[in-house]
Structures are given as structure tokens and as C-alpha cells.
Amino acid sequence: MERIDGRRFDELRPIKIEAGVLKRADGSCYIEWGKNKIYAAVYGPKEVLPRHLERTDRAILRCRYNMAPFSVEERKRPGPDRRAVEIGKVMAGALEPAILMHYYPKSMIEISVEVIEANAGTRCAGLAAASVALADAGVPMRDLVSSCASGKANGEIVLDLCKEEDNEGEADVPVAVIPRLDEITLLQMDGKLTEEEVEQAVSLAIKGCQQVYELQVDALKRKYAGADYE
Amino acid sequence: MLHIKNKELAVPGVLLAEGDYINEDGTHKEKGKIYASVVGICYVDRRRVRVVALEGKYIPKQGDTVIGTIVYERFSGWKVDINSPYDATLSDRDIFIGRYDSLKVGDLVYARIVKVTEVFETSLYAKRPYGKLDNGIVIEIHSSRVPRLIGRKGSMIKLIKEKTGSVITVGQNGLVWIRGGKQELAAQACHMVDKEAHIPGLTDRISEFLSR
Numbered sequence: 001m002e003r004i005d006g007r008r009f010d011e012l013r014p015i016k017i018e019a020g021v022l023k024r025a026d027g028s029c030y031i032e033w034g035k036n037k038i039y040a041a042v043y044g045p046k047e048v049l050p051r052h053l054e055r056t057d058r059a060i061l062r063c064r065y066n067m068a069p070f071s072v073e074e075r076k077r078p079g080p081d082r083r084a085v086e087i088g089k090v091m092a093g094a095l096e097p098a099i100l101m102h103y104y105p106k107s108m109i110e111i112s113v114e115v116i117e118a119n120a121g122t123r124c125a126g127l128a129a130a131s132v133a134l135a136d137a138g139v140p141m142r143d144l145v146s147s148c149a150s151g152k153a154n155g156e157i158v159l160d161l162c163k164e165e166d167n168e169g170e171a172d173v174p175v176a177v178i179p180r181l182d183e184i185t186l187l188q189m190d191g192k193l194t195e196e197e198v199e200q201a202v203s204l205a206i207k208g209c210q211q212v213y214e215l216q217v218d219a220l221k222r223k224y225a226g227a228d229y230e
Numbered sequence: 231m232l233h234i235k236n237k238e239l240a241v242p243g244v245l246l247a248e249g250d251y252i253n254e255d256g257t258h259k260e261k262g263k264i265y266a267s268v269v270g271i272c273y274v275d276r277r278r279v280r281v282v283a284l285e286g287k288y289i290p291k292q293g294d295t296v297i298g299t300i301v302y303e304r305f306s307g308w309k310v311d312i313n314s315p316y317d318a319t320l321s322d323r324d325i326f327i328g329r330y331d332s333l334k335v336g337d338l339v340y341a342r343i344v345k346v347t348e349v350f351e352t353s354l355y356a357k358r359p360y361g362k363l364d365n366g367i368v369i370e371i372h373s374s375r376v377p378r379l380i381g382r383k384g385s386m387i388k389l390i391k392e393k394t395g396s397v398i399t400v401g402q403n404g405l406v407w408i409r410g411g412k413q414e415l416a417a418q419a420c421h422m423v424d425k426e427a428h429i430p431g432l433t434d435r436i437s438e439f440l441s442r
Binding site for chain 1: 239241242243245256258265267268269283284285286289315316349350428
């Protein structure tokens, strides 16, 4: 069955990733995922503020997700809301297992994800961008984190829902994985799915993540093309 | 078994080697396999594998010489910002201060790192030939580009010093102190090294830039 934007059931929207776009951040990334436009910036490792969050054995990770007021059709009231705080938290949780936190005790890594234009799947796109930004900041990691959503629209399990499918559809399942370790670090679901459908959706999303991973690696390699030392 | 060529670009999570290899900086070992943990250039020396990071903060290492800024004064020493996530401590026993001189917040010191604990409590030593840096300007380059700025046996820094007539001190933490001569020109040359470090033929371009 044809999807609303003419994609196959297992086809991602066009993705464009660029690393190192912001000068003042330690690491940054810009991602265009379909009609989503997202900037991710990484600061740190730096000294911990507020001080009581400091861990003597490892670094801490803080993640902020923010949507611009003009990112959606109807103006979003600026400032953090319930949804933004939740997404920030799950993103931090999804990235932390991939980062070698014990390399930098008593320090803090801050990630800021800024959604300029939203069109469904912003947390996955933001996560993909954030992990490229982390690598760009030189933060030691086990692997990049890739992320992709799947869901159910028009009674069918499909990969990477667009806005119309997300609004009209039955369910949305964002997934983040560490491809090398084959570990799922983020799994959420809204809507209703049967047990088989969940499994189907997750495995479809993981396949999507692998495609995203290739693009992330490519973006990092592109930034340093022709690099040659000593 | 080696999975990557020498001087190849590595990104985090890439399998570099497995089996009888030793992992060094910029890599980590899991289940006997060595993976890259940062974006950088991979170097293989016999059985040792390391990745030189292209980005990232300076992490204090024993024996490094650094340039720091005094940020806080204590009873018997100072807290020094060494352009890293971790501050360093400089005891007043470890620096020579003349009778009419003093060390205040905001002053610059050139010092050697004598000790780094496992939680990165860092102590400095700043007696001769190290010490306070007066006047001059300080610029920042990336710490991994410092070897490039110094060049082979100091060739690059010597070139800049000769052409500009400045006194230049380079800290391993990426801070460069320049005094006298054509300061601005020297600073521009250092920034150029920082920006174009990965493009071959750098020394020639710097030489050309300085004689312009």
C-alpha cells in the first residue's frame, strides 16, 4: 500500500547530516530529516554546575531538548514544558550508555538540542544529531548512537512516520540503538499495538537505525576528509 | 588481526584490531577487540594501536608544560585554569616571585605539571625555567594541534619566531603566549596552523604567509 508521501513501508525520509556547524560549541551537528530541521550542540567536559551533581568517579550528562516557537504549525509557547523535559531525560538516558563516562570524573557534558522545524520524529533525529555532535566534540564513546522511529499507520507497520501518519496513525515507536553492541537504549511507544506488532515495529526500527548509522559515520568522515597528521 | 590501515581516519565504535594488540590513547578494549573511541587518525606501531583525537578538551598529563591563568588565591597557593575541565593547584613553594612582584588573579603562568591524581587533582611547578608571563598576548589553539605548531624538532615554531621576531611560548594545553615583534602576525600564523593542520604542505604555506 502506498504511503502518504509515496515511500515504501521500510523507507526512511531523506536525511542530511552535517557535523561541526556551530563555532562556539565544542561539538555540533545539523540534521535535516525529511522536514525536520534540528541543531545539536555539545559543551564539555567541563566543571560541574550545580556542584552537588558532581560524581567523583565519572562524568555526568545533561541534555536539554527545546522546540523553537516557530517549529510547529501553531506557535508553541517558548520554554520547557512537560514534553521537553521528558524528551531531554530520555535522550540523556539513551546516550549515556554509549559514552565512556568514567574517563572524565568530576566533570559534566552538556547537550543542547534545538528543534528549528518539527515534522514528527524529532526525538530520534535529535538523538542522531546529538551523538554526531558528541563525537565532534571529541567525547570518548563506545559507539555512535543511532535512532529511528517506526509505527503503525493505516493498519500497517511502517518505518519513520511523517507528521500526517503520526497524527492520523495508530502508534509511534521511537527506538535508539548502539549498533555495535546491539543494545537498545531508548524504546518508547504511544498508541496501541499487539505483541507481534511491537516486535515487528522494533525490528523494523532497528533496521532503520542501521541506515542512519551509515549516514552519521559518513557525516563525521566528511568533516575530516583528507585529514593527514605528521 | 588489524582491521584498519595506518593513518586512516577512525570514528567512534570502529573496530581497529583484535587479538594480540595493545590499546593506547583514543581507543578502548572490549572482549579482546580494540575499538576507536574518538574521531581521529589511527596510528599503528608494531602491536600498539592509538587514535590521535582531532577534537576534544585538554586533559592534564604528568610532565606536560602548560600555560595557565590564576583564577583563585588561597592561603599558600593558587588555583590555575589550564584550559581543561580540571583546575590545577600551584603552591607558593613551587614558584619564584621577586621581592617587588606578586601573583594575582588573572595573571599568566608557564608551568610544568608534576602530578596528576586519578581524579585529576593537578599540581604545578613554576620555578625556573618556568614562571610568570608578563605582558604579551595569549591565543588558544586546539591541544592536539600543538605538535603541529611546534613542528619536527621545533621547525615550525622556529620559522614563526624568526619571521616575526616575537618571543613565543607554547603550552601543551593549546595556549600560546606571544610577546614582542609582530605579535598580530604571529597570532595569525598560529591560528592558521590550527585551522589547516590537516592539509599537507603546511610549512610552505606558513612561510609564504609570513613573508607576504
